[in-house]
Amino acid sequence: MKQISYVLKEDVPLAAETEILVIGAGPGGLCAAVTAARRGRQVALAEHYGSPGGMANVGEISPFMPNHCSGECLDRPLYPEWLNRMRSYRSLPAIANRHSEWDGRTVSRYGAMLAAEDMLLEAGVKLHYHHTFFDLRKEDGSITDVIFHGKSGLRAIRAKIVIDATGDGDVAARAGCRFEFGNSEGYCQPMTLCFKLCNVDKNRMPPRQEITALYLKAKEAGRIDCPREDVLWFDDFDSDVIHFNTTRVVKHNPLDAEDLSDAEIIARRQLRAFLKFLREEVPGFERAELHSVAARIGVRESRRILGKAFIGIREFETRAKFPDGIARVNYPIDIHNPSGSGTDLRHLSEDEYYEIPYGCIVPPGVSNLLIAGRGISVDHALHSSMRVMPPVCSIGQAAGMAAAMAVEKQCRPEELNGAELRAELKEFGANL
Structure with missing residues (x-):
């Protein structure tokens, strides 16, 4: 430089x-x-x-x-x-x-x-x-x-x-x-951008392992590009909200401004793919909307x-x-x-x-x-x-x-x- x-x-x-x-x-x-x-x-x-x-x-x-x-x-x-x-x-x-x-x-x-x-x-x-x-x-x-x-x-x-x-x-x-x-x-743990979805019908959601199986199938077909091995989600107090801690950005330096900028873009690209996947392929998420997205990517x-x-x-x-x-x-x-x-x-x-x-x-x-x-x-x-x-x-x-x-x-x-x-x-x- x-x-x-x-x-x-x-x-x-x-x-x-x-x-x-x-x-x-x-x-x-x-x-x-x-x-x-x-x-x-x-x-x-x-x-x-x-x-x-x-x-x-x-x-x-x-x-x-x-x-x-x-x-x-x-x-x-x-x-x-x-x-x-x-x-x-x-x-x-x-x-x-x-x-x-x-x-x-x-x-x-x-x-x-x-x-x-x-x-x-x-x-x-x-x-x-x-x-x-x-x-x-x-x-x-x-x-x-x-x-x-x-x-x-x-x-x-x-x-x-x-x-x-x-x-x-x-x-x-x-x-x-x-x-x-x-x-x-010389690699740190990956960074993750968390987000929440609302309008989720929790009564129709499949078990965790079934959601992960659908995710892995979508990954294999090229519909999602994310290194994470499963879908990590948590329930929320609100009756229709699910929290996702499932994006993963690897081999990016959290102390480098350009790497951080690139990581934010990659994570939001993954978020878009997850939103599309969940709406189209996972029961209970057909009407899901973005509830909130982290203001910045999480550094572990x-x-x-x-x-x-x-x-x-x-x-x-x-x-x-x-x-x-x-x-x-x-x-x-x-x-x-x-x-x-x-x-x-x-x-x-x-x-x-x-x-x-x-x-x-x-x-x-x-x-x-x-x-x-x-x-x-x-x-x-x-x-x-x-x-x-x-x-x-x-x-x-x-x-x-x-x-x-x-x-x-x-x-x-x-x-x-x-x-x-x-x-x-x-x-x-x-x-x-």
């Missing part, structure tokens, strides 16, 4: 100063900000979009995946609080229409957004929407200012502790942190920022526990084939879990940075287990608690005693 020479040199207004700055308002950023603010700290949250919730909002992700052990939620307290608050935005008929094991975790993007904002505002978090991360300033190994781009140009926010909740580790990478990316071939995996600790598939297999464990995970290894068809699923039994140690969210080399979200210090395989929203909420609340404690103790996050952090999280209500 040809290069141009461009040097940006201008004064940037300092828009705000705060104790803790969280960048990204997805589940990890939400829980980090709320935890630190409820601890009494001054917290600002900067978000690229105009509303919080991350992929539960703009990605149309529903339902949230399960992370339970012996029937008990592993991600207390903020994750179930968020779910419960979402229910206040549902209609009474929708609440009454409970008909599957997923109902408790089935969400509306709008409910997820509004409930998240309720929690943030009630906690006293200062919200900076339409703030896209642009750059940062470092002095003596510490981030002093984070620079954002928006409609008013560039603006900076100064903070004592910075939490990267971008999902892609954008802040950490810019700060010089080391990271891993993808599998051994990108950077994994290396931390003071690193865990992987061995820790999953041995159900590893740690004195400074900050989150517990029972969700399976769930690797959607980065190169094509197939999904690698490896389950724990219902009474087993592994723990994520504090060091996995503490990148060395940047003294005031923490990671909250899917991009923590784990390998490609384990990432497929901890990347889903419930454990990400637990990771976020741990990052928020660590940031608050670091401010209180006037120390670097890496200097915190992980066992003490764990104890504070338990006092906060965490299932540890």
